[in-house]
Amino acid sequence: MNDDLLNHLRDAQDRHEHEPHSVPVIREICRMLVALQREDAVLPWTEHGLALEPHDPEFAGLRTDALNLAGRHAEAATFLMQERSLPWLPAMFQIKLGYSLMMAGDLERAVALLDEARHIASASNPAVLTKATHLLGEALLKRGDGRGFRFWTMRNEDSGAGGSYRAIGIPVWSGEQDLRGKRVLITHQLGYGDQFLLAASLADFHAAGATLMLTCDQQIHALMQASLPDVSVIWTKRPLEMGGPLPEDIRAEVAAFAPDFQATLLFAPILANREGAPPYRFRPYMRPPAGKRQAAVEWSRQLRAQHPDKKLVGLFWDCEQRHHTEFGSTMRCWAARRSIPLDLIDQLVLDPAVAKQVQFVNLHHPLLESTAGVPAGDVARYSPGVFHFDDTAACIDQLDAVVSVDSGVANLAAFMGKSACVAVNTSGDWRWGSEGRSTPWIEGVTVLRQKTEGDWAPVVRDIAAWLMHASQG
Structure with missing residues (x-):
């Protein structure tokens, strides 16, 4: 065609x-x-x-x-x-x-x-x-x-904004506040970062008395299981078409769970954001699986021994969707606008003052290095290996801070409660707010904003200053 x-x-x-x-x-x-x-x-x-x-x-x-x-x-x-x-x-x-x-x-x-x-x-x-x-x-x-x-x-x-599952025979949750004794199936959609963000609201369902089952992508399944121990987490494909039925591979598990309601993750924040409720913030809740954490502790011990007195800082700069011609222009352009060019990352890594205080760790998946590129200078890799997001989480867990563009990695760091600096373009996503160096939605995140579309140089200088300040702590 x-x-x-x-x-x-x-x-x-x-x-x-x-x-x-x-x-x-x-x-x-x-x-x-x-x-x-x-x-x-x-x-x-x-x-x-x-x-x-x-x-x-x-x-x-x-x-x-x-x-x-x-x-x-x-x-x-x-x-x-x-x-x-x-x-x-x-x-x-x-x-x-x-x-x-x-x-x-x-x-x-x-x-x-x-x-x-x-x-x-x-x-x-x-x-x-x-x-x-x-x-x-x-x-x-x-x-x-x-x-x-x-x-x-x-x-x-909205037909242009992504699909959602429709579980035949399960009533759709319509905002009931009292969920005591109710079983709720939460189905996923959108990207990894969206899932990390919105799943933070599942604590509100627990507080309302609900028992939960959550679907998610395979790449984040182990991570979500570890982060949400009170939720039954299962993985299946992400819905791409509007109103698709539940995939056959999870129907038996869902039937055994016997949900009273179904909602998509998009609806999760509604419970706490009712009329008259106090201002809402998404709170940290994510953690790596215990088995992955042990390997990460040994890795960080060795890396800190090689770089004494330096802070370990994760670095993520390239949104991989921008490299895929098969994706639509909206996804490609948005990913390109969120990405910092490698030559500016090189300037950050090679800045003598920063290099004296910081040991960077590359947080890109190894399979994506061919598109993201490899920074100049001394940037470490996570040697236990990154296969899925539970590995990335295990790595981040051992770092002192994370610097990232708007991405799944930025959301992961934020919801692990890690000191995070997020660089956003002139029209960044709503979760990062619209002004200043903070966001009203997520605690403990520093947001550095482009002033002119495409001009990342001042933002990179601000990142360097943030790192120098953070390294003093």
Whole structure:
């Protein structure tokens, strides 16, 4: 299928060489790039199209999306305001502008616009209502407002935001506060970091009297078992399609558990974030399996003997999804924008003042070194070996601190209660907050933020300063 689309794209690009002013050909190229999930490559074509057909709604919408993929959110918002008179579908202008403003950091205006979009779409367009509600929740969470969780759960229904299981015959949990004697199946979705974050809320279900079963990815199964000893943790594939039934490989275990309710992890924070509840924080709860910890203790003893008086600091800088062309442009671009270039990591590692105080430990999986690269200088590896996240956790458990971009590793370090410094891009995920050097959602994390999209150099200098301060402790 992709081969056919690629051939079609090449054919259209060849025709463009001979008909550079043909709007239909440019439109065809844009549509082929979208079909190939290469929306990040659409920008120059939309600009060419708009030069020939000013105020064209299709080119304007695609240009907005491409600017947001590139992290040029304020520019996207300005462009949308210039094109606000176009015949947008009801509520779509408010959604696009609200999203661009949210990602640019103008949360007050974003919340107002996304709420307006909800009201416009409520009467006639359920899909648009879902999108607006999901994004409104995200905007509220970015400004530290726990009311956003209930809106954010609409992500489950948003066709572009990932799937969730539907367990036939099990009632869906609808927010009941009294769960004494109830058995609740919590099914997973989203990425590793999301699972680490949201599973912190399972303590609230226990406090409400529930007995829990949790599904998770295989790569984190042993870690979640060790971290949640009061939960029955089983692994299965992550849902990719909306509303898929429970996988056959876990149906017998689920049936034996006999749940009274099912909820996805996305709903886990709702229990504690009810109206009038005090401000909520996700609290550390993760720990490595005892068997893995013993090997890690011996490893760290030897490494500290080789580097006396130095702090051991884990280092993670590259989000691997950015290297995979088979992933859609949204995932690839988001991963690329969260990653720090290797040459800047080299500057950090080779900084004489830092090197005098810190021994870095590479926290990337060994199989990913070919894409992440290997820093210059003396960066240790975890010699017992990293296979799954329980190994990474065992390593982190023995470190003094972790420096990471927004990733599963950053979340793991934070929820192990480790001193963590997280570097985020200009429009970082809501869990890292939106301003200052802390987040309202997670205790004990230092957040260092990009001021200019793509410019990591000041952030790396801030990391060096943070390390020098931390090494004095």
